[in-house]
Amino acid sequence: MSSSALLELNQIVKSFPGVKALKGVGFSVTSGEVHGLVGENGAGKSTIIKILMGVHQKDSGSIKLEGKEVIIENVIQAGRLGLAAVYQDLNLAMDLSIGENFFIGSLPRKKNGFVNWKYIYEETEKTLNDLNIKVDPKKKISELSAAMQEMVAIAKTVHRNAKLIIFDEPTALLTNEEVEILFNIIATLKKRGVSIIYISHRLEEIFRVCDRVTIFKDGEFVDSLDVKETSEDDLINKMVGRNITEMYNIGHQKCGDEVLSVKNLSRIGHFKNISFNVHSGEIFGFFGLVGSGRTEIVRTIFGADKLSGGKMELKGRKYIPKSPIEAIKNGIGLLPENRKEQGLALALSVKHNINLSSYRDINKFSFVDKKEENKRADTYIDKMAIKTPSSRQLVINLSGGNQQKVVIGKWLCNDSSIFIFDEPTVGIDVGAKREIYILMEELAASGKAVILISSYLPEVMGIADKIAVIYEGNMMAIVDKKDFSEELILKHASGIK
Amino acid sequence: MKKLINKIKEGKLAEGNLILILIALIIILAIFSPKFLTANNIRNLVRQTSIIGVVAIGMTFVIISGGIDLSVGSILGVASIVSSMLMAGGMNIGLALLITLVISTILGVVNGIIVFDGKVPPFIATLGMMTAARGIVMLVSDARMIAGLPKSFTNFAQKTIIGLPSLFFVWLLVIIVAYIITTQTVIGRNLFAFGSNPEAARLSGINIRMLTYFIYGASGFTCAIAGILMTSRLSNGIPTAGSGYELDAIAAAVVGGASLSGGAGTIVGTVLGALLIAIIRNGGNLLGINPFILQISVGVLIVASVMIDQRRKASSK
Amino acid sequence: MKKLINKIKEGKLAEGNLILILIALIIILAIFSPKFLTANNIRNLVRQTSIIGVVAIGMTFVIISGGIDLSVGSILGVASIVSSMLMAGGMNIGLALLITLVISTILGVVNGIIVFDGKVPPFIATLGMMTAARGIVMLVSDARMIAGLPKSFTNFAQKTIIGLPSLFFVWLLVIIVAYIITTQTVIGRNLFAFGSNPEAARLSGINIRMLTYFIYGASGFTCAIAGILMTSRLSNGIPTAGSGYELDAIAAAVVGGASLSGGAGTIVGTVLGALLIAIIRNGGNLLGINPFILQISVGVLIVASVMIDQRRKASSK
Amino acid sequence: AGGQQEASGPAGEKPYQIAVIIKATDSDFWQYLLVGAKNYEFEHPDLVKITTYGPPSEADIAQQVAILEDVISTNPDGIVMASTSSDATVPALEMAYDKGIAIITVDNKVNTDKVHTFLATDNLVGGAMAAEKMVEFMKAGGIALKGKVGIISAMAGVQVLTDRDDGFKKKLNELAPGIEVLDARYIDNDIVKALSATEDLITTYGDDLIGIFADNNHSADGAARAIGEQKIQDKVILTGYDSDPEEVSAIKSGVLKAIMVQDPYGMGYKGVDSAVTIIEGGKLPAFVNTGVVSVTKKNVNDADVQGVLDPFSMKKY
């Protein structure tokens, strides 16, 4: 290891009941380096970060910081050692303002001992401005979109002036614009000599920002490489153990009958006059910037929110869902964008969650058909390659990506004819992403319709047949596959016709 | 049996610690009071626990769903007064009890409507019901006991079947039905999902409106059963019947492992919780402890049991 | 003032709806009862609300933190008995009150220790304290009133200052201090952070152990103040003082917008909530409504106020 | 009833084991009864051994029944019981009687013949006496027998209180048909609530209000304070029930005109004495009236009422 290593991790082992998450891994980070960390879902990336931050305690192994061995017992201590992290699971206090979240745990005081609100908001505003994030620091976190919350969490961590900052999948919820902002932030930090550990499933990002990259697989160390000496395919191979050549190859034949027609759909304050048609066998994409209203549109179609105007037809029949129950009865399934708040019952088992929307089908006189329940759970654990010791494991104990797979499993399990996927690949590793794309293709090929919302442009462009571009609640255009170009879509997405 | 013991040892059975605590308590009491383990005292014990035990079962549904029901005592009072007034008025017993069950269940469903459709926090909704229902009871009964109930009805609670009090069998029936509902049925699954994450439950197509009505209705229903049992046991309709039961019932469920933030709780745990509290009181009475010291001990022991339970759970992790 | 009205109109002020509901209620009562808006009745009203109002302030701290404190009534009883026994025993008033404040605060802190270090859910921890503390009060007082308090002490609660009862000013002082704590101090803000996301609070290095002690200690402290006020007002130490106050105090806070799941709640809201409940009761009495019908109305009105509040909040979004 | 197999019956050896079960541990009245019983024990240490029991509140009838059952399990030689319900305890008491335990009921009649003797005062008569005293004082004070009289009642739905109120109303109607008796105001046995309710009565009815009857000590304490604070004791005649230090001082200051005092001490003392008589094979009449004394400013200092007013002054142990 190089002598200028800021951080050295050696032979770290960590077990959870039923899972050996880390089987003796290690890598080193030098000062001012951006160090990538990649691996499949459940490989142990978040776990090592949490050990580093004192959230979990390692079973064995050593951590050296600036050459000195340290034992990190809690988060406060990690902070004192100059470590900071943006976690995969956002850790913001939802009822508090952005400013308060910035200073949470160390609120500045005035001379008289009272909280110095002026300082808090001025300082927060300054930091946000510096980082090019445009939001009022007095706003409550719960009023922000998921992406903005992520940006706030990033800004908050940067503001801490740490020696080493860890980003655990920071871009999962971001669109291009914010991703660019983030990369600028990282560049600035690097110039200041701050070291960074960067975890992502978007490999091209690793090549853009990282100097070196470490690969984990199944809790084991695979390799540490200079990014200049490797390639995307090489990384994938090392992560997954096989080559994935074509990420987005669409094999299905599109276009059957029209299944969903939406005319002038409006919801006051969120979107207006949205019209489009979806056909069976089609993958219909939505793209737009953060807060453009895509989520709101599909939630309304799903009956989760009330519409204030417009018409919808399902296979030619009039359709005005009053609740998700009706939508589901009509064969519509919605994978929500926020798995923790809307998708999962975290305290319950994987089995229970996978079957959550299917119990109406798998019962005899309303007694749960346990055989079928188990069968379905096992089927989708298998199909989605969910990494879990058993179907009885609580979802809260799964890695982020595996949690996402559970939600997808739930909707596959509940056989629908129109699948709406809102940011389905958030936090999902490359291998599994490919599986999900194949799965969507299979769905489309079997005559179902798929609506895909994604903030990740390559993804929508890669697999959608059409892309509807939304800007501030307005439909800017519906672009056909043949006309797809990054430039055009981004232009529409920023409000230019 | 061996499997059960192993499960307890490995800390796998959620209720394991509670069973151990209960056993420890029973051994201690048996040593200090020779009367404790007599058939007669055991009969007393289960009889005394049955009524609050029934209420606690309904409460467990509500708590698993993430709610709370403060109105159980008042609805129990409604059941006591309604059933006794009808029977004292000469109505056929079966019909009177049926009407009582229906009325109490409706009151429970009203709680559900206020919570779901009115978006009122369960604490306030059921606090309102607690106040209002007690007012109704007092109004219709003129705040007086109702006497003159048919002997065949009042005898019921005195009966024993194969040596155990009839009340116990009613409780057992309620336990079994509730156990089946929570572990074997779709409603049970949905209940846990709803308690764990209401929004996810809604977006998964669970009919959370009906579920909420069912949950609070079930609590009203168990209150009716408890109210009827109490009326039979006390041979009178009692307008104050059930006052303060909300805390006892919640305590039984929470001691039994239910979480007031929803998503967690078991019927067996609640039964054990109810027994634990009852045994502490019964033991104290048998030992002839000064009532105030007994009161202090009850408080301390409930806290201690839960604390030990938490410790063991944490250490088995 | 204009700014305030605008804020209410735009639904920006969290307590805006409650203020409107209160004003509506006051207008209705003023129309139906000419006595309602008399100086004398207003004096009565604030005096009647002050004691429970003080308890509700401490409760608000606990509720914002995501906890609950069922022991407030019993700790109030402790304060009443301790202060009166010390004073009746001839101790200097100031010293007696100081000791009372310290003891009650310690009991509150014990709640905090049980909750934090014992990992016992607040409901159970404070239920245990409620039972045990009341037992202690009964034991030391022999369940009897304590008389023979110094006149200078008992006179205090009778006094009026610029036409308003002295009790009101104590309440006001508690309100102001609590308002400053919750809005201006680090500990107050940490309270919200903790209630909103305990994990985030812990990870940000907030000393949540000390915070928990502080929260429950503060509730114990306000109970002591309330207990002392009540003792002065009644000229006696009352062993049963405060029974049932927990529900009233929680109701005031929740009607005032505090959420039992933590993170939300305001001191002003709680004050308005306490006033709302008191006004409903006082108004009902003035109108000479049948007490049972009044009881029913109180239940219905509390629920209705919260329901209207929720509606308006939802529609203003 | 079951339990015969191990029902060996009481031992009958000296000292006799005697259980005293009161209705509630939270009031002076029942503590006075215990003083009587314990004094007896103190005077006859080789003859009896007393153990005392009681639920925390009078509303909790089922809890009292449970205590009784537990007590019977311990096979005492005698039971002295103030049963809250007239019917609920019948089966248990009959069983105890059949086992050969001496059964002495006090204060409230139990509907069975299997009781050795019954010591009580008639609450209807006590209520009536309060009405007589009120009219006497009105006449003496030159108040016309026209207007309104309020009742402050400690709790709704408690039989003895209902009897007192009924006795009062009936007698007052007879003596002064021109007076309208208002609906009772219930105060949950909380002095502060009694105070508020009285203030509201005074505000509402102003000069029309000429009298108030408070049906226990806590309600009288609160009412006396409200009347005393407004110095209207000569316009609003207050009569009360039971005795505690605050009532006595109100009598002395003339705010409270008369209190109806029973002899709980006597019930306790004579109750135990009766049990001993029965155990030793003696015979007793089925009913013994322990009487009510009316205490006013005139006789409050008399030596012979001191023991009734404050039995604690006679505490020997």
Ligand SMILES: Nc1ncnc2c1ncn2[C@@H]1O[C@H](COP(=O)(O)OP(=O)(O)OP(=O)(O)O)[C@@H](O)[C@H]1O
């Ligand atoms: N608290 C826990 N209890 C039990 N198992 C856990 C716990 N936390 C993590 N695990 C398990 O440890 C393994 C590693 O999880 P980790 O979160 O580190 O994965 P990851 O590499 O971050 O994956 P992802 O890319 O999906 O976020 C997984 O199998 C996970 O199920």
Ligand SMILES: Nc1ncnc2c1ncn2[C@@H]1O[C@H](COP(=O)(O)OP(=O)(O)OP(=O)(O)O)[C@@H](O)[C@H]1O
């Ligand atoms: N920064 C923000 N501050 C406040 N409200 C916001 C913000 N961003 C979004 N919203 C709310 O969300 C609505 C649309 O967001 P929605 O989540 O539906 O859009 P989206 O296109 O799916 O964006 P995202 O990628 O964030 O999910 C907006 O109309 C607004 O009400």
Ligand SMILES: [Mg+2]
């Ligand atoms: Mg992870």
Ligand SMILES: [Mg+2]
């Ligand atoms: Mg979205």
